[in-house]
Amino acid sequence: MIVSAFDLVLCLTLVWLAWHVLVSPDLFRAVVLFISFGLLMALAWVRLLAPDVALAEAAIGSGLTGALFLSALRRLTPGRRGERRVDRKEGGDDEGL
Amino acid sequence: MIDIVGTFFVILGIPFFLSGTIGLLRLPDIYTRLHALTKADNVGLGFIILGLAIQATSWFEVAKLFLIWFLVLLASATSCHLVADAALRHNIKPWTKERA
Amino acid sequence: MTTLYVGLALVLLFSVIVGLLRIMWGPTAADRMMAAQLFGTCGVAILLLLSKGLGQLIVEDVALVFALLSALATVAFVRRTWTKEGPRQTKRLDHD
Numbered sequence A: 001m002i003v004s005a006f007d008l009v010l011c012l013t014l015v016w017l018a019w020h021v022l023v024s025p026d027l028f029r030a031v032v033l034f035i036s037f038g039l040l041m042a043l044a045w046v047r048l049l050a051p052d053v054a055l056a057e058a059a060i061g062s063g064l065t066g067a068l069f070l071s072a073l074r075r076l077t078p079g080r081r082g083e084r085r086v087d088r089k090e091g092g093d094d095e096g097l
Numbered sequence B: 001m002i003d004i005v006g007t008f009f010v011i012l013g014i015p016f017f018l019s020g021t022i023g024l025l026r027l028p029d030i031y032t033r034l035h036a037l038t039k040a041d042n043v044g045l046g047f048i049i050l051g052l053a054i055q056a057t058s059w060f061e062v063a064k065l066f067l068i069w070f071l072v073l074l075a076s077a078t079s080c081h082l083v084a085d086a087a088l089r090h091n092i093k094p095w096t097k098e099r100a
Numbered sequence C: 001m002t003t004l005y006v007g008l009a010l011v012l013l014f015s016v017i018v019g020l021l022r023i024m025w026g027p028t029a030a031d032r033m034m035a036a037q038l039f040g041t042c043g044v045a046i047l048l049l050l051s052k053g054l055g056q057l058i059v060e061d062v063a064l065v066f067a068l069l070s071a072l073a074t075v076a077f078v079r080r081t082w083t084k085e086g087p088r089q090t091k092r093l094d095h096d
Helices: A002-023 A027-047 A051-075 B002-026 B030-054 B059-089 C002-025 C029-054 C059-081
Strands: none
Touching: A002 A027, A002 C002, A027 A051, A027 C002, A027 C029, A027 C059, A051 C059, B002 B030, B002 C002, B002 C029, B030 B059, B030 C029, B059 C029, B059 C059, C002 C029, C029 C059
């Protein structure tokens, strides 16, 4: 009974989160919502009796992909100082941090 | 008896998580929210892990539970310092009663 | 036993769902990121309670990976996204 309630709440939250990841106008908010989605998806995999998939989801889905998205988000703002761009001659810029 | 004490500690941890969430929603600025957040991380999870470790069946499980707690402590302390430092570098002023 | 522990996990899940509001509102980027960090800790607690309540000891390993990787996103955020010239510049106040 209580287990079914847990599953139901988890499913509804996952659907709501997935929808808001897709429609969010703010990219940063979408990334943070995606990280939360990965965390809750790992819970869902545990409830589906697949702890190995939950391990992969926690490590890759929310941890690694979240960090990569956050890193990529910084590259999306055009024309900042210290950025290496393909349409510009490169020289003496501080790459990375 | 052991089960009752363990369950007591697990239930004791829940209010700290709830207060962490309430603090995240209600407190006025970044620094005070960080404060609420670390209470949930450290004390709430600490009580839950203590309660589960009391009921654990093997020493290996106890060691694993406390390893989890240690990692969360390390992660929350590190990231809270990083966020607070970055907020200060962004010139976000701490909330005071007069400026509110 | 199962009812109690899964019930407590459900309470924590509700607390996560309420915390989603801070991600939706969050005035600055750091507020959103902190909410995600709270979800990581709540996720560890939910997994441990589920592991106890449903008798699946292997789930504790998933909680271990959660704990191990919870700092990764925040560190990437502080070092990569929210740097001084980051995409979401917060409103600049006067210097100290």
